[in-house]
Amino acid sequence: MPNDLNLLIKKLSGMSEGHFFEQSYFYLIRVFYEDTDVGGVVYHANYLKFFERARSSLLNSLGINQQDLIIKKNLKFVVRELNLKIVNSFELNDLILTETRLKDAKNSCISLEQFAWSVKKNFEKDKLKVKSDLQIVMIDNKNKVKKIKDILFHPFFSNKVN
Numbered sequence: 001m002p003n004d005l006n007l008l009i010k011k012l013s014g015m016s017e018g019h020f021f022e023q024s025y026f027y028l029i030r031v032f033y034e035d036t037d038v039g040g041v042v043y044h045a046n047y048l049k050f051f052e053r054a055r056s057s058l059l060n061s062l063g064i065n066q067q068d069l070i071i072k073k074n075l076k077f078v079v080r081e082l083n084l085k086i087v088n089s090f091e092l093n094d095l096i097l098t099e100t101r102l103k104d105a106k107n108s109c110i111s112l113e114q115f116a117w118s119v120k121k122n123f124e125k126d127k128l129k130v131k132s133d134l135q136i137v138m139i140d141n142k143n144k145v146k147k148i149k150d151i152l153f154h155p156f157f158s159n160k161v162n
Contacts, residue, residue: 017057017060017061018054018057018058018061018098019061020061020156023101023102023156024099024100024101025054025057025058025061025099025100025101025156026097026098026099026100027053027054027057027058027097027098027100028095028096028097028098028119029050029053029054029095029096029098030093030094030095030096031090031091031092031093031094031095031096032092033092035092036091036092040091040092041089041090041091042089042090042091042094044084044086047084047086047116047130047132048082048084048132050096050098050116051098051100051114051116051132051134053098054098054100054114055100055112055114055136058100058156062154062156064151064152064154069151074140074141075138075139075140075146075151076138076139077136077137077138077148078136078137078138078139079134079135079136080109080135080136080137081134081135082132082133082134082135083132083133083134084130084131084132085130085131085132086129086130087128087129087130087131088127088129089129090116090118090129090130094118094119095118095119096116096117096118096119096129097116097117097118097119097125098114098115098116098117099114099115099117100112100113100114101113101114101115102156102157102158103133105149105152105157105158106148106149107147107148107149108137108138108145108146108147108148109135109136109137109145109148110135110136110137110148110152110157111133111134111135111136112133112134112135112136113131113132113133113134114131114132114134115128115130115131115132116128116129116130116131117129136148138151
């Protein structure tokens with residue numbers, strides 16, 4: 001029985017990871033009751049949480065351990081600028097397909113765009129409902145901006161010509 005349980009745990013752990021496809025990182029989220037307001041729609045601030053989960057999953061997939069950065073190097077990622085546009089809200093039990101894409105990478109900051117797509121019953125990507133543009137910087141424990149490209153050296157964070 002323990003081997004079967006270990007296999008199940010391994011399978012479940014994979015469900016929390018997203019995947020790279022072309023030049024984007026995709027991460028799937030289900031809307032739970034706690035994510036909604038009294039009207040049954042996702043509370044606007046929770047889109048920030050969903051996008052944060054997708055970005056953290058992206059870093060985990062690349063082997064970048066944020067806890068190690070904080071403890072060993074006194075470095076942390078912070079959002080410097082954010083723009084969120086809600087075209088249409090998600091509701092309880094909806095599946096949200098988040099997509100994270102690089103906009104621009106500089107020595108001191110990374111600009112990303114994130115999208116929240118609805119998912120059809122047959123698991124096809126459907127309509128864009130929420131979009132976010134954001135800029136992330138890395139700071140030390142004195143709040144001084146550091147070179148983010150020293151940490152985010154993965155090809156995903158390289159400026160590419162499309």
